[in-house]
Amino acid sequence: MGGEQVQQAVEHSLAVLRTAVDGDWEGVKAGRLEWSCRETAEHVASDLIAYAGQLAGRATTTWVPFEIDMAECERNADVLHVIETTGALLTAVVRTTPREVRAFHPYPFRWADREGFAAMAVAEVLLHTHDIAEGVGLPSSSHVPPVALCESVLARLFPHVRPGDAPWATLLWATGRGDLPGRAPVTEWRWSNPLHIDAGRIVLQGVHPAAAADLAEGGTGGFEWIAGGPVEGTRIGAGLVFQAYEAGVHRPEWGMFVLVRKEDGLAVGALGYHGAPDEEGRVEVGYDLVEGARGRGYMTEALGALAGWARERSRERGDVRSLFAVVDKANSPSQGVVSRAGFEKVSEDWGDGEHGEQFAYELRLRV
Template structure:
């Protein structure tokens, strides 16, 4: 996936949510604990975070930077912020050397960050649409591309429905509803290379029972790594108070209980994705 996919995902979000900025965005976004407003701010936060990773290329954690959105910002203002952050993420993979790697619970290439940005945008647009009682689904083409890049072991079927199932947002016939998940940060080429060296199974996953460096057991039952505390909470500017948009967790060594969208988050803590792409638990 590349910068054009990021642009297309943000365009789809704006096309869907732009005409609905006068609706009540204080309602919950689907099954998430966040409101529609908070969820949109979270999208901007993650797009900015992914762009920052590719620009700075850190090797051991996320940058100590958080997007903050003023509580007085309207839904239209938040979407403008998402547009800006999406533009930054689009520019990052467009100009980055394919060999560039940046930290996301291990090394991740530009196509991985682009795919994560597309997934965050489309999936949370779906969440917000549900909160606003609008019938909308992620497009099939981008959904298939995200599955190919982040979920190579996904079952066959309609790509949109499969993506929703992979991320705990839907059901598939004959399969249990997922309560945790993990996207692959490595590219298909890297997974194939490691397989040829004997370090991976033919499907590209770790051999059953082998622990990753992040302390997550991969294989039949993927266990999410506990989230970590953000190094930056809300920031106060001269223009007034701001609120930290929910975003990626950072590797600071200070762990806390894993995130659950059905549980309110403590003040000063920035909730966000866990191991690999965005492993999480859903509320039933």
């Protein structure tokens, strides 16, 4: 998801809305919104320039304090020209922003990277184009966006939503704009950019379903890896993430993270949960490192940071009580990792057979 997708979404919007440019946009509401069609179009332009400003200005704690004034846009065509211009600005900013840059966005984790801002922009453009088209009475078949854009938005911003066979209908349903057979109406919704967790020399970058699918199929997941990566365990874990997404049971904050080294932006391994906490509040973790990154303490830092995030989550919501890990008896380096992270051995014989081949460890976050 990048500048090309932003440009494609804006071009789709312009092509649709120019067919109704001579209509009354101020006198009718946009779809189910309280805004008029004119206000909604201005909102699209405002979002595009705001996202460009956040990325270009590297804002980290709040919105960059500026906005555009469209008081002199007398005609609907003038507003569309502003959308075209702000779309071009965001496209350029996304293309030139380094991958590791993050900027402030209030939901859900107080930041987004260039891919996140691109995805949010595409969503805003597609959805509000639909709202305006509905408000001015265009037939629904006239403003169906490209399938690939809808799939990308769903996989990146709605990882908790089962995708289904109709991406556009699913996106409309997920944002309270339509109905889907067998699914309850949506009255409140939020999108979800991947969680990033700082861990000293590395950053744990959450893997969204689109990246997970690419990793599982032999790709890089959009990351630059050190030689030898990603390893097979990472690909297997990514496949499980995507399967959970397709089944509608994926919970992104309890998913998979790629370990990215700060000094050079290269991925060195992966770490993650095997799913959301069970009824007892226990969640299992697993991890692996590319061979060339082993023995340097990266995973100790990463697991410690992940445990810290889970402990904070336990204080705030109480849905997780302990972390659980199993380690092969022959894997002494991995045993050292969990021990240094504060895990305690709870079983000497975990696994199948009379004498299990693994040790089991647990880290209690609260009693």
